[in-house]
Structure formats: C-alpha cells, structure tokens
Amino acid sequence: MPFLYPVYIARSDGVLSTIQGKARRKEDNGPTAEQLQKTRAEKGVYSWYQELQINDSKNLDWRRKLGGMLAKEMHTRAKDNGSKPGPGSESTINPEEYVLAAFPENYRLFEHRRAANLENTNTRGPNDRRDVYLYGHPQGRKKRFRSPADFLPHLIWLSADESGDPQNCGCKLCTPDEMIKAADEMAALQRKLFDRAAEGEEKRKPIQQTISNPAANHQATNQSRPPTKVATPKSLPHNSLPAPTPHVKSQTSTAISAKLSPVTPQVPVPAPPVTPRNEEQRRDSQPHTFIYRDGELVWYITAERHLALGAIISRSLFEDSSRQDKAAYVIQPISYPFNHPTGLITTQEQDIKPWLAYSTPSPQIPEVGDGESTYDQVPWETISRRYPDQALLRAGSICAARMVDASYTLFQPLTSVVPGVTEIEFNGIYLGGEMVWTGEAVRLQTRDDCKDIMIVSKIIEKVGSSPNVSADVEFVGDIYTPATKAHNPNRPLPPNTYLPHRVREDLRYRNRFHIARLNMVMYWQFTQGQQRISISKIKGRWYESKLILPSTNPEALQRGIEDGSVPDVGDQFNARGPAQSGSIGEKKLERRLAYSRSLPSGLQFGIQFSIPQQTGSVPIDLSGRGSHGESNIGDFVDIDQLEQGHFARNFIN
Numbered sequence: 124m125p126f127l128y129p130v131y132i133a134r135s136d137g138v139l140s141t142i143q144g145k146a147r148r149k150e151d152n153g154p155t156a157e158q159l160q161k162t163r164a165e166k167g168v169y170s171w172y173q174e175l176q177i178n179d180s181k182n183l184d185w186r187r188k189l190g191g192m193l194a195k196e197m198h199t200r201a202k203d204n205g206s207k208p209g210p211g212s213e214s215t216i217n218p219e220e221y222v223l224a225a226f227p228e229n230y231r232l233f234e235h236r237r238a239a240n241l242e243n244t245n246t247r248g249p250n251d252r253r254d255v256y257l258y259g260h261p262q263g264r265k266k267r268f269r270s271p272a273d274f275l276p277h278l279i280w281l282s283a284d285e286s287g288d289p290q291n292c293g294c295k296l297c298t299p300d301e302m303i304k305a306a307d308e309m310a311a312l313q314r315k316l317f318d319r320a321a322e323g324e325e326k327r328k329p330i331q332q333t334i335s336n337p338a339a340n341h342q343a344t345n346q347s348r349p350p351t352k353v354a355t356p357k358s359l360p361h362n363s364l365p366a367p368t369p370h371v372k373s374q375t376s377t378a379i380s381a382k383l384s385p386v387t388p389q390v391p392v393p394a395p396p397v398t399p400r401n402e403e404q405r406r407d408s409q410p411h412t413f414i415y416r417d418g419e420l421v422w423y424i425t426a427e428r429h430l431a432l433g434a435i436i437s438r439s440l441f442e443d444s445s446r447q448d449k450a451a452y453v454i455q456p457i458s459y460p461f462n463h464p465t466g467l468i469t470t471q472e473q474d475i476k477p478w479l480a481y482s483t484p485s486p487q488i489p490e491v492g493d494g495e496s497t498y499d500q501v502p503w504e505t506i507s508r509r510y511p512d513q514a515l516l517r518a519g520s521i522c523a524a525r526m527v528d529a530s531y532t533l534f535q536p537l538t539s540v541v542p543g544v545t546e547i548e549f550n551g552i553y554l555g556g557e558m559v560w561t562g563e564a565v566r567l568q569t570r571d572d573c574k575d576i577m578i579v580s581k582i583i584e585k586v587g588s589s590p591n592v593s594a595d596v597e598f599v600g601d602i603y604t605p606a607t608k609a610h611n612p613n614r615p616l617p618p619n620t621y622l623p624h625r626v627r628e629d630l631r632y633r634n635r636f637h638i639a640r641l642n643m644v645m646y647w648q649f650t651q652g653q654q655r656i657s658i659s660k661i662k663g664r665w666y667e668s669k670l671i672l673p674s675t676n677p678e679a680l681q682r683g684i685e686d687g688s689v690p691d692v693g694d695q696f697n698a699r700g701p702a703q704s705g706s707i708g709e710k711k712l713e714r715r716l717a718y719s720r721s722l723p724s725g726l727q728f729g730i731q732f733s734i735p736q737q738t739g740s741v742p743i744d745l746s747g748r749g750s751h752g753e754s755n756i757g758d759f760v761d762i763d764q765l766e767q768g769h770f771a772r773n774f775i776n
Contacts, residue, residue, distance in 0.1 A: 129224035130190045133536040134281050134400070136289070137229030137259035153258040154233055161241065168237050168251075175232040177225065181255055182232050186225075188271040191218025193278055197539065200283065227281055230259030261289075266296045282539040285548070285581075287398070391652040393601045393621035394580050397562030400535070400550055404560050410628045413438055413450050414670055415475055417728040418714040420527045420556030422476040423454055426467065426740045431456050432483075432520040434718060436466065436726065436745065441734045451734050455745050457527075459503050459519025460720035462512060468732060469740040473674040478556030479663045479697040480675045483525065486518035498526040498719055523721035528555040528700045530717040531596065531658065531708045533584055549582045552596070553714050555699035557664040564626050564665035565598065566693045568702050569656065574694055575604045576665050578623060580653065593710050596658045603647035605691065607637075610644045617646040629667040633689040640687025659707050662698035 143150045154172035161171040175182040195218045226232065237252045257268040260277075268274040273295060280292035289297050399405035406412050415421055419435045436453040443449045452475065455466040469475070485493055490506045501522060507515060535550035551560045559565055561582055567575045581599035601621070616634065619627055630645060637645050671692045672680035683689030701708040711717045715727065723746040735741045 127187070127190075127222040128194070128220055130194055130221050130539060131224050131536070132227045132278065132281055132539055134287070135227035135229060135259075136261050136281065136287075137227050138261050139229050139259075141261065141263040143263055150263065152229075152260075152264050153231055154235075154264070168239050169241055170235070170237050172233045172235050175234050175255065179232075181234065183222070185232060185255070185257070185271050186223035187219070187221075189275060189278055190221040190223040192271070192275050193223070193282060193539070194218060194221040196275075196279055197282065201545075226257070227259070227278070230257055232257050260296050262296060268294075268296070391649075393649050394578075394653060396578075396621060396623065397580060399560075399562065400537075404550070404562070407560060408562060408624055410625050410667070411448065412440065414472060414666070415450075415452060415477075416558040418553055419558050420457075420478045420524060421454070422478065422481055423469070424471075424474040426742070432524045433457055433466070434722060434728075436728055437730045437732055439732065439734065441470075451732075453730065453732050453743060453745075455722055455726065456516075457520045457523040457718065457721040459501075459507070459515045459522075461503060461507055462516060463723045463746040464516065465742045466745045467740045468735055468743050470735065471739060474740070476675055477664070477666060477671065477696065478524070478528070479699065480671070480695075482697060483521045486521045488514060488518040491518045491522050496522075497529075498522045498721065519721065523718065524556070525700065526719065526721070527717050529708050530555065530711045532711045532714045532717060533582065533596070534714070545586050547584045547586060549584065552582050552658075553711075553717065554658060554661060554663065555701070555708065557699075559664055562623060564623055566662035566665055566696070566698075567602070567656065568660050568662045568698050574691070575602050575650070576626075576647070576693075577602050577654070577656065577661075578621070578626075583655075591710060591712065593707065596707055597655045598658065598661060599653055599655050601649060602651040602654055604650050605645065606648040607643045607645050610638050610642045616644055619647055621649070622647060625667055626665070629669055632667075632669045633683075633691075636684050636687045636689055638687075640685075643687075657707060659702060659705050662693075662702050663696065665693050666696075668692040 138152050140149055141152050142148070153174075158170075158172045161169050163169055177183075194216055198216050233256055235252070235254045235256065239251065254269075257274055258264060260266040260268070268277070275294075277292055277294035277297065280289075280294070280297075284291045292298065399408055407416065415435050415438065417435055417437060421433060421435060423431055423433055425431050433454040433456045436455050438450060438452050440448050441451055449470060450472050451468060451470045452472070453466060453468050454475070456464045458464060488506065488510060490496070491501050498519075503515075503519070510518075530553070532553040533547075533549040534552070537548040537550055538546070549561075551558065553559075554565075559579065559582075561579050564576045564578055567573050567577055569575065577598060577600040579598050579600040583597045583599060585594040585597065587594045603622070619630065622630075626647070630647065634645055637643055668680070668689055668691055672683075672689070675692065676695060679690055679695070699708075715722075726745055730745075732743070
C-alpha cells in the first residue's frame with residue numbers, strides 16, 4: 124500500500140444515543156439490538172447488521188474516498204481564497220494519497236448483510252446483499268449516510284464551517300430535498316421580480332437627486348422637499364462586524380437579495396457567546412464549580428502551612444455535609460529532577476492561589492540564576508552534590524515555574540489540518556501557567572495600565588515552518604473596558620448579555636456594594652468587536668473577585684465591601700513573563716512536556732482519585748517510588764504577608 128497522508132477531523136456532531144418520541148425515550152443511534160442478531164427473514168434469508176471496525180477493508184475504503192475528496196475540496200477552497208500554500212503542500216494534490224484517520228467522534232460504520240447460507244457467507248446467492256451505512260447523525264438512527272458521497276457535504280461542514288450551525292450544512296440529512304427545492308423556487312421568484320423591476324427602471328426618466336440640507340428642511344417645513352439621496356459608505360469602519368449571511372442553498376437567490384437590499388452602515392455589536400463544545404468546557408463556564416483546571420500551575424498552602432508551587436493533576440466535585448457541590452484537587456509539587464516530594468489531595472480551595480497572584484523570589488543558587496538558564500539547562504546532577512536538598516527543592520520549583528510560564532500548548536483543534544491551511548483554530552490553550560477556553564475572558568496588555576478584557580471567540584495558530592513552531596498565536600474576540608455610571612433605580616442595569624456567565628455573576632456581586640455605598644453601577648463597556656491580538660499581549664486568565672480575593676487579598680475585599688469599591692482582582696495580578704517581554708513563548712505539543720522533569724516521570728493529568736473523608740489535605744504519593752522532603756519556599760516569601768493581601772512585585776524573568 125502506498126504511503127497515505129492522514130486527515131484528522133477535529134470537530135464532530137456525532138452522538139451515540141438520542142431522545143425520541145413524545146415519551147422522550149432514549150434510543151441507541153445505530154442498529155437496534157434485534158437488528159444486530161442474525162434473524163431469518165422472508166424468503167428464508169437471514170438479515171443482520173455488524174459494525175465494521177477501523178481495520179476492515181470497507182471501513183478503509185470509505186475513509187480513503189472521504190479523505191481524498193475532503194483534501195481536494197479544502198485545497199481548492201484555499202486556492203480560491205487566495206491563501207498561501209501551507210508547508211509541504213503542492214499546487215495540485217493527488218486525492219488517492221489521503222485517508223481519513225478516523226470517522227468523526229461517535230460516527231460508526233455498519234454493514235447490513237442478507238444471506239441465505241450462514242455457513243458460507245463469502246458466496247452470494249440471488250437474494251444476498253451487503254449495504255454499508257454510517258450512523259451517528261444527531262437526528263437519530265433513521266438518519267444514516269448511505270455512501271461516502273452522501274457523507275462528504277456533512278464532513279466538509281464539520282471541517283470548514285466556523286459557526287458550527289447545522290443550517291449551514293448542505294448534506295441530504297441536514298437539508299432535505301424539499302428545503303432545497305423551496306430555496307430554488309424562492310430564487311426563481313426573486314429573479315422574476317428583479318427582471319420586472321429592471322424593465323420598469325428603463326421606462327422611467329432619470330431624476331436628478333441631491334442630498335437634502337437639514338437646516339433648509341427645518342426652515343421650510345411647510346414647503347415641498349426636493350428629492351433626497353441617502354449617502355451610503357463604500358466601506359465600513361474597520362471594527363464593524365460584517366452583516367450576517369442567511370443560510371440559503373441557492374447562490375442565485377443570495378446574489379439577487381444582495382442587489383435588492385439597500386446597503387446600510389453597520390453598528391458594531393458584540394459577538395454572541397461561544398457554545399461550549401464539551402462537558403469539561405461547559406462545566407468551567409459555570410459559576411460555583413471549579414476555579415482551577417487540570418495542568419495549571421498554582422501556588423498552594425501545604426499541610427504544614429508553607430507556601431509551595433505545584434501542578435493541578437486532577438480535580439473532582441463532591442457534596443459536602445450541607446449537600447453543596449465542593450471541589451477537590453490533586454496537587455503535585457514541582458521540583459528539581461532527582462527528588463519529587465509527596466503530593467496532596469485538598470478540599471480547601473481557598474488554600475490554592477492563581478500562579479499570577481504572586482511573584483517568584485530568587486532561587487538563591489548561582490547555577491540556577493534568575494533566568495539566565497532554563498530548567499533543562501541547569502546542571503542539576505552536579506549541583507545536587509553541592510547544596511542541601513531543601514535548597515534544591517526550592518530552587519527547582521522556582522526555575523520550573525518560570526519554565527512553565529514561558530510556554531504555551533494548544534489543544535482541541537477545530538480546523539482540519541490539510542494542505543493549503545495556514546491557520547489552525549483551537550478550542551483552548553494552556554497559556555503559561557493557566558488554561559483558557561474559547562468563550563472565556565482574558566486580561567489584555569495592549570497599553571500601559573490596561574484594564575481591558577477580551578471575550579475570546581477564537582484561538583488561531585498561524586502555522587510555522589514545522590509543527591513545533593508557531594509563526595504566531597492570536598486571540599480573536601470582543602474587547603471590553605471597565606466603566607461606571609450613576610445608578611437609576613427606575614432603569615434596569617446594563618444587561619451585558621454577551622459576557623460569559625462567570626463575568627456577569629461577579630459583576631452582579633460587586634455591584635451589590637457599589638450601588639449600596641456609592642449609588643453607582645459598574646459594567647463592562649463594549650469598545651471593539653472581533654479584534655485579533657497576539658498572545659504576546661495577553662496577561663492571563665480573568666478571575667472572579669468574589670472567589671479569589673478572600674484568599675489572596677482579604678483586606679482589599681473587606682475595604683471594598685465597606686466603601687463600595689470591590690476591586691477587579693485581575694488588576695492586582697501579574698502578567699505572564701512572555702507578555703512582559705513581548706514574545707509569544709515556547710510551544711509545547713503536550714501540556715505534560717511544559718513541566719519537563721519537574722514532575723514525576725509517567726505522571727499524567729486527569730488521574731482518578733478518592734475524595735478524603737476528613738476536611739483539609741491528605742498526602743498522596745504520585746512519584747511511584749516514594750519520596751522525601753517537602754517543597755516549599757516559605758523561607759523566601761512571608762506567608763503571613765501574603766495572607767494579609769500584600770502582593771509581590773511583577774514577575775521578572
């Protein structure tokens with residue numbers, strides 16, 4: 124078999140089960156249990172379905188056809204759009220060199236077989252048949268694809284449509300024939316109306332039109348007004364959003380509508396909220412769940428009340444004694460490579476602090492330095508013979524934290540990687556020590572003393588010369604700036620409906636005190652729509668003041684409650700190191716690689732763990748070989764001052 128280029132589909136709408144009927148009955152999205160059994164049908168013929176696994180020849184045949192057709196289609200689109208060829212792409216491609224690596228998630232291929240002789244199903248009789256169907260469409264098992272050509276339009280929609288709106292899909296299941304026929308009939312009617320309008324226009328004499336003078340109109344209110352021509356701009360402001368394109372299957376009807384519709388200036392409006400694409404993202408978008416995420420770098424208070432640096436290995440929700448959801452986390456200290464201290468399971472979320480809440484002190488080991496050497500460049504084996512273990516643990520955690528802060532990892536690609544693609548869209552990114560989803564707020568550093576936030580609509584990687592290098596990574600989204608205005612009890616508060624749920628909830632909390640004490644309303648003012656900003660201008664995640672201030676700056680919170688000015692906690696946080704130096708950081712293909720040897724070998728994120736019965740923290744050995752020592756930097760940082768809300772100076776690389 125010749126070498127084949129795999130084509131990956133990052134997005135899927137496939138489901139394994141659906142809810143059907145008035146009884147809201149759950150139904151498997153595939154052949155029924157009875158259909159999977161070999162039952163004798165009419166004319167003595169046996170009938171049954173069987174799943175075709177990925178190594179089956181028919182499964183491969185479908186995927187080769189789909190991979191080739193999709194690669195050809197995407198390559199053609201890239202050329203038509205004037206995109207530059209991607210790395211390694213050619214001016215023409217051979218579709219036979221491409222294969223779909225796998226069907227989109229939850230799509231399964233089944234073969235319906237009919238055979239009169241069960242003992243020898245390789246020979247076919249007059250009534251024998253073998254038909255292949257692809258199941259997984261969200262409308263249920265009765266909506267199945269009968270051939271690769273049937274599925275191709277749906278596959279193109281999954282690969283290329285940025286909105287994810289099923290109405291934009293042109294497959295037969297998403298857009299039945301009667302809808303296409305209705306669209307064509309509407310297009311024909313519009314053509315007819317346009318032709319009539321054009322004929323009537325030719326019969327009319329041209330009328331000289333001028334722009335009316337508002338002042339003259341005001342003086343001559345009782346006089347007849349001259350014909351008026353409304354000026355229409357040839358181009359919209361750079362920050363205006365394009366007019367939304369209706370979903371019409373006929374290109375002709377779209378063109379006619381454009382000719383008949385008047386052009387009006389567009390007023391910038393915020394983009395609608397991003398719909399979470401998976402359960403984890405949905406959970407992180409809701410208040411009262413988790414603050415921290417798997418893979419994030421955090422500060423935490425150990426059982427001995429020392430300050431330490433560690434990685435969130437896993438998390439889980441459980442019900443406390445009052446039957447309220449509460450978060451539990453597994454944290455592994457980061458360290459130098461030859462000693463990995465004991466981790467812990469904690470149910471005390473207030474003992475965890477965001478990475479950018481504080482700054483790291485000096486490692487106080489000359490060979491480690493203050494940024495002169497990266498973690499992997501430090502001669503750990505040599506210096507481990509010169510310094511006590513406790514000093515190495517401190518220096519190792521500080522150096523490792525700076526290494527993680529200078530990295531980024533993109534995850535969950537939303538754009539299929541095929542020839543000609545120069546930009547790849549992702550659903551999330553590990554940005555330094557933090558994890559950010561699309562649809563969330565980030566803090567910007569576009570100017571000095573910037574307090575703006577962006578609501579991220581897209582995360583886009585500009586493809587570099589190799590998979591290990593990005594030309595740049597950009598966030599696309601709406602920009603908001605903090606603002607206040609006088610409170611009017613007879614008017615509703617600014618809705619901010621386009622803001623994420625967590626941002627709205629925190630704003631509601633802070634306004635409780637702002638209105639009561641100052642009779643003023645705080646809100647986020649929309650300033651620019653769908654701007655593209657490099658990650659070199661992103662400070663980091665946005666956090667809720669209500670959740671973070673009690674543990675990082677309780678004095679500021681108490682003062683804010685008393686005087687009505689609860690601060691935005693993000694204003695007190697640092698910016699990630701690369702954002703201060705104007706670089707994008709170092710790309711890591713996997714989040715685990717960002718920590719290098721500062722975590723035990725083989726340790727992965729998202730492990731399963733049991734919630735401790737007692738409140739607080741319990742130790743857990745994640746090194747696999749036992750460990751000793753405790754990683755803390757309490758000797759360098761005054762924990763009492765930190766708990767009183769005294770923030771360290773900005774991070775210095």
